[in-house]
Amino acid sequence: MTRRPTIIDVAKAAGVSKSTVSLVLQASPLVRAATREAVRQAMADLGYVYNRSAANLRSPNVGLIGLVINDLGNPFFTDFATAAQQAFAEQGFATVIANSDENPAIQARVVASMIEHGLSGLVIAPTDSGAEPTFAALRRAGIPTLQVLHKADPDTETFPFASFDYATSGAEATRHLIAQGAHKIAFVGGLKDHAITNERMSGYAAAMIAAGLPRLALPGRPNRAFGREAATMLMMGKRSFEAAVCFNDLVALGVMAGYARAGRKPGSEFRLVGCDGIAECSDGWPQLSTQHCDVGQFARDTAAALLGWLQHGIRPVPERRAAVSLIARASSRG
Amino acid sequence: MTRRPTIIDVAKAAGVSKSTVSLVLQASPLVRAATREAVRQAMADLGYVYNRSAANLRSPNVGLIGLVINDLGNPFFTDFATAAQQAFAEQGFATVIANSDENPAIQARVVASMIEHGLSGLVIAPTDSGAEPTFAALRRAGIPTLQVLHKADPDTETFPFASFDYATSGAEATRHLIAQGAHKIAFVGGLKDHAITNERMSGYAAAMIAAGLPRLALPGRPNRAFGREAATMLMMGKRSFEAAVCFNDLVALGVMAGYARAGRKPGSEFRLVGCDGIAECSDGWPQLSTQHCDVGQFARDTAAALLGWLQHGIRPVPERRAAVSLIARASSRG
DNA sequence: CTGAAAGCGCTTACAG
DNA sequence: CTGAAAGCGCTTACAG
Numbered sequence A, B: 001m002t003r004r005p006t007i008i009d010v011a012k013a014a015g016v017s018k019s020t021v022s023l024v025l026q027a028s029p030l031v032r033a034a035t036r037e038a039v040r041q042a043m044a045d046l047g048y049v050y051n052r053s054a055a056n057l058r059s060p061n062v063g064l065i066g067l068v069i070n071d072l073g074n075p076f077f078t079d080f081a082t083a084a085q086q087a088f089a090e091q092g093f094a095t096v097i098a099n100s101d102e103n104p105a106i107q108a109r110v111v112a113s114m115i116e117h118g119l120s121g122l123v124i125a126p127t128d129s130g131a132e133p134t135f136a137a138l139r140r141a142g143i144p145t146l147q148v149l150h151k152a153d154p155d156t157e158t159f160p161f162a163s164f165d166y167a168t169s170g171a172e173a174t175r176h177l178i179a180q181g182a183h184k185i186a187f188v189g190g191l192k193d194h195a196i197t198n199e200r201m202s203g204y205a206a207a208m209i210a211a212g213l214p215r216l217a218l219p220g221r222p223n224r225a226f227g228r229e230a231a232t233m234l235m236m237g238k239r240s241f242e243a244a245v246c247f248n249d250l251v252a253l254g255v256m257a258g259y260a261r262a263g264r265k266p267g268s269e270f271r272l273v274g275c276d277g278i279a280e281c282s283d284g285w286p287q288l289s290t291q292h293c294d295v296g297q298f299a300r301d302t303a304a305a306l307l308g309w310l311q312h313g314i315r316p317v318p319e320r321r322a323a324v325s326l327i328a329r330a331s332s333r334g
Numbered sequence C, D: 001c002t003g004a005a006a007g008c009g010c011t012t013a014c015a016g
Helices: A007-014 A018-025 A033-046 A052-058 A075-090 A104-117 A132-141 A166-179 A195-210 A224-235 A249-261 A295-312 B007-014 B018-025 B033-046 B052-058 B075-090 B104-117 B132-141 B166-179 B195-210 B224-235 B249-261 B295-312
Strands: A064-069 A094-099 A121-124 A145-148 A161-164 A185-188 A243-246 A271-276 A289-293 A319-322 A324-327 B064-069 B094-099 B121-124 B145-148 B161-164 B185-188 B243-246 B271-276 B289-293 B319-322 B324-327
Touching: A007 A018, A007 A033, A018 A033, A052 B052, A052 B104, A064 A075, A064 A104, A075 A094, A075 A295, A075 B094, A094 A104, A094 B075, A094 B104, A104 A121, A104 A132, A104 B052, A104 B094, A121 A295, A145 A295, A161 A166, A161 A295, A166 A185, A166 A195, A166 A243, A166 A271, A166 A289, A166 A324, A185 A195, A185 A224, A185 A249, A224 A249, A243 A249, A249 A271, A295 A319, B007 B018, B007 B033, B018 B033, B064 B075, B064 B104, B075 B094, B075 B295, B094 B104, B104 B121, B104 B132, B121 B295, B145 B295, B161 B166, B161 B295, B166 B185, B166 B195, B166 B243, B166 B271, B166 B289, B166 B324, B185 B195, B185 B224, B185 B249, B224 B243, B224 B249, B243 B249, B249 B271, B295 B319
Parallel strands: A064 A094, A064 A121, A094 B094, A121 A145, A145 A161, A161 A319, A185 A243, A243 A271, A271 A289, B064 B094, B064 B121, B121 B145, B145 B161, B161 B319, B185 B243, B243 B271, B271 B289
Antiparallel strands: A289 A324, B289 B324
């Protein structure tokens, strides 16, 4: 395999100096149109490929954004990643996505690798625990970083935080179920003692206390499989439940499947509300009520905040909470 | 923000030359243990961050793998990405993931960006059409690239191809439905004239012809929403269908939801087989029969093939087909 | 508008 | 085992 052509080769072919080629590469207005055309032609002829490593060495303005997600198996996060990537692309920034899979060691490794490659900025949905080394590295490297959904580092001046107002929506969902006549209402799913679980559960707890109703939490992994298991427990015994507020839509869909399996259709006899607002809420049957988060808008706002920081030095507000809206569908109205 | 320390700073602090620091960075056995320790300590004290751009400039051995996926919304692809990333990480390679979302322009842009950053190798699940510029750029850059699932470039000597044997499994699924007594069997989902659609449909067609049964295809987007729509059509009219082979599991799950909505439970009266083998096949109810692809193993095999190429110069076989196994569950057995 | 020169932070032979 | 020197492919002032 032959050596890749450099700007010197291009300069020679186009009969200009390499500075001029560099200027063309940066779309500088200083270069005459005819010259630019000649350089472009030479690049095409030679099959020139820009070497960003070399460029970064001189001016570390990479135009590269990192996106670290903790659960790529959840449609909520893939929707977030897709929308954010698109928003960055519109401003000429490339996005690299990595999945930590809730594993702090993987998270530390991918972030370290991203730092070495020289990121312009980073958006991270951190693992619930063990994120300290990752944020220490980010702090050392001075990479503008936004934390979303889970506040792993309390220093939101350095690492601005954005999430949804899950507390309010959880209370609203719970009151909705109570209004439908349910009294025995469980909170299902979410890993025990995880910050996001506590946050999403807090609204449920407040609403139940306000109504003088007993609370019960069934913590578990935030996926369908756990939801199915949980359904068995919800149906068990004499004190069978009438409704559930679920940690997320995946859990709710799993609970729904568990009930279906037992020949019971969620709706009038068992009412269910999820959280996130993934597409499958309305793609399944019965359709799932949910605490709907506009993830597309959230991703665009997050991207805009990071870009404003990078491009204009406008530091994002330390803490932002997007509104969540309750969408009541067949699963909670019978 | 102060200047990031370089190996020269580290060398000064540790009282050695910068060559020695470089050797330590590369874990070279040439450096005495005590010296290495001193250098490590100096790096920790200074908060040194390795600058990979500078390193790449001298030796373009980046240890970075690109992964370009055409539909991050499909669990099949997120499973693939997660498993591949893990396999690469075990060999010390970092993975960056990008989502082309079936958009050739986005695909070209993310691949161009990856090439500029200097990839060691690339795995791409190409868009169905418009991938020519992307492969032309890859060819020019000389990046070892594996195509998976869709053969966008016929030159498999340059771009080895790996996929599943969908033709065989489609025929098997169809014969299974016929054996259950179904005669009016449709093929549902998959974008019309797309290569993957034709491939997955070919087994269905062959089996139906062999059995002397009439064929009917209902092409459409490979997601749940289309499956739901399709269900309406399948139930319509007098010639209502008895079974369907679906393009993938998402479509099948959508069809299932569509039937459920009409108060009809798939199983004995309507039999359904999906394709891919995503987790939701067994997380829902009734459980979905599927043409199961071992995506984890496929991802590991693909990673191993690329790593063998990069590390030992062993060029992968031009074309590889992984076996697909039929898993018959409640959705097709009643 | 264009060119000559210095330098970004590393790695790589080459001496010692 | 360790050090001095050259050079990777760009960008950035600085002249002209």
